[in-house]
Amino acid sequence: MQLSDLIIDDRHQARFKVHRSAFVSDEILALERERVFSKCWxxxxxxxxxxxxxxxxxxxxxxxxxxxxxxxxxxxxxxxxxxxxxxxxxxxxxxxxxxxxxxxxxxxxxxxxxxxxxxxxxxxxxxxxxxxxxxxxxxxxxxxxxxxxxxxxFDRNAMPLRDYLAGAAEYLEYVADQGRDGMEIVTGTQDYCVNANWKLLQENSADGYHGVPTHSTYFDYIRSRDNSNFGGMNAKGWVKNLGNGHAVSESIGLLPWGRPYARWAPGWGEEAKAEVETLNREIMQRLGPERGNVVANGDRNLLIFPNLVVNDVMATTIRTFYPVRPDHMEVSAWCIAPTGESESSRDRRLRNFVEFLGPAGFATPDDVEMLELCQRGYANAASAPYNDLSRGMLSNAPTKTDELQMRTFWRRWHQLVADDAARELTGP
The missing domain is CATH 2.102.10.10 (Rieske [2Fe-2S] iron-sulphur domain)
Structure with missing residues (x-):
């Protein structure tokens, strides 16, 4: 097949499909190393x-x-x-x-x-x-x-970073603005491997559609811990194309978990409420009520092409993931926090960090299992050749359970990888 055939992007018929060879081909991985990882920030x-x-x-x-x-x-x-x-x-x-x-x-x-x-x-x-x-x-x-x-x-002629970030820069600023005295990486790195193609984690990281089926145990835990009647992710929130392959999935004040800076949750206990409310007032005074509300109460999963994810939700996690083979990636994750925050705030942050997004948390093992099942399923690619990412193509206001954010990634990926679109792939 030709590189141009890797993506079916038919906006009139609302069809978007990705050929599964993109997840298994050594040739495609070689092109990614040459045209994506050697050219992008x-x-x-x-x-x-x-x-x-x-x-x-x-x-x-x-x-x-x-x-x-x-x-x-x-x-x-x-x-x-x-x-x-x-x-x-x-x-x-x-x-x-x-x-x-x-x-x-x-x-x-x-x-x-x-x-x-x-x-x-x-x-x-x-x-x-x-x-x-x-x-x-x-x-x-x-x-x-x-x-x-x-x-x-690694490309001396690349565009300036600020231009490359495009609309994603605003969302990095939302993270940076959380700390009155700046932000700092909490000491320590979480490194782990996944037996799946790296692009599957990129897709997964802002995929609201999988939340309830895959992470039902976490939502049961939240309901029990906080005595909440929260019904699950559903379509709460929205997604945006931020340019240059970047995207975000976000909502403001719609989700049940607490944010250490600065949205209290009942599961933290009444003793934490006064401190969190004080943090909330500080950010509102410093940034103003409109921006302060976005920074303090917003939940967002930011995707920066090709392989950076900032999960700014119940804690703030920075993740990168790199391919080793078409079916194997290495993942690194860090927790970022306001510089000099109190010991109690830091404790809540780290608990939230490892509780959901840590390698042994509620979310990551679930996600790893699903990504590895997808990779194993691609052994049938000769007979079942395409993934379908068509949800929300007819919508003027895509929600978190739509797939605009994935199409944003894949369109930029295809633009780079299929630079000579007539090239024939020799592999299966």
Whole structure:
């Protein structure tokens, strides 16, 4: 089949279908690595993760091992974690504080900005060998920051980050505005693997249609804990196309769970109510009642193309997911919180974080099971070749149980992957 045949997008007949080879093909994964992950802005980290000069994190982004540092110049740096001599990783630790990195192979040494410092037997090279940074660690082609969220791009000619974010920038600002003194990543990373194609988690992350069937146990728990008569997700809320493949699923004040900043829930107990209401008043005074209501009472799942999800719901989770094989992905998740929030607020936040979205919470194991069942079902793709994502195509006001957010992703994905649409795929 041709790349152009991967998507059926018939707006007149309200049909949108995705060929299941997109989830199983090695050829398509190779194109994704070339045309998506090598060209789009990708989340590297948050500025709060590196608080002082010398702080560093080694992190794989888009399949590339990177070194994310705060240098002695107090600036953030994104460096390729590979020695210019023979290519070995110069840093094997996940994080820490160092003023210099020494390659374990031949002891070439670099400072926390990536500049070459020295090597054993320096006299064996001509004096000009180190001129103009020739032996420095290589900087990632582009790194830009927006409200504390740091992104990299491996394409030097990519559009500016702010332009790339398009309408998603406003939703990152809603997160950033929660903290009077800024936001910070709570120490610790949740890493896990899923035996499914990475795009399935992108679809799942803002899919309101699966909420009640898949997560019924969580809703039973909420009803019991809070003595609530909440009937489930249904169609409460709406979805939006934010441009450049980004989308959001959101509602304001319609859902039953609490938000540590700043919407109280009965299950937290009366002792928490006064503190949460004080937080709510602070945000209303600081941002004004209209914006304050959106920030404090809004529940939103933000999808930033290709593989960043910000679940700003009962807690705020940042998630990335990268393909290893067509049927296997690696997921990383972090909790973000207002800087300096009280111990009691932080406790509520972390409980909410692990309770629903954590790897052992109510939601994630359910979702992983469903995604892996989908992947197993794609073994029948020769006879049942398409996924159907047509819900809401005739609607002028798509709801959370419609699939506009998925079509938004897939249209941008197809635009990039099928750049030469006449190309034939040789695989099944």
């Amino acid at each position: 990708l989340y590297l980290g948050h500025s709060s993760e590196l608080k002082k000069p010398g702080d560093f994190i080694s992190r794989r982004v888009g399949g590339r091992p990177l070194l994310y540092t705060r240098g002695k110049d107090n600036a953030l740096h994104a460096l390729y974690n590979t020695c210019p001599h023979r290519g070995a990783l110069v840093c094997r630790e996940r994080s820490g504080n160092r003023r210099a990195f020494t390659c374990g192979y031949h002891a070439w040494t670099f400072d926390d900005c990536g500049r070459f410092l020295g090597m054993p037997g320096r006299e064996a090279l001509p004096p000009e060998a180190t001129e103009d940074g020739k032996l420095d660690l290589v900087e990632v082609e582009r790194m830009e920051e927006f409200r504390g969220f740091v992104f990299v791009c």
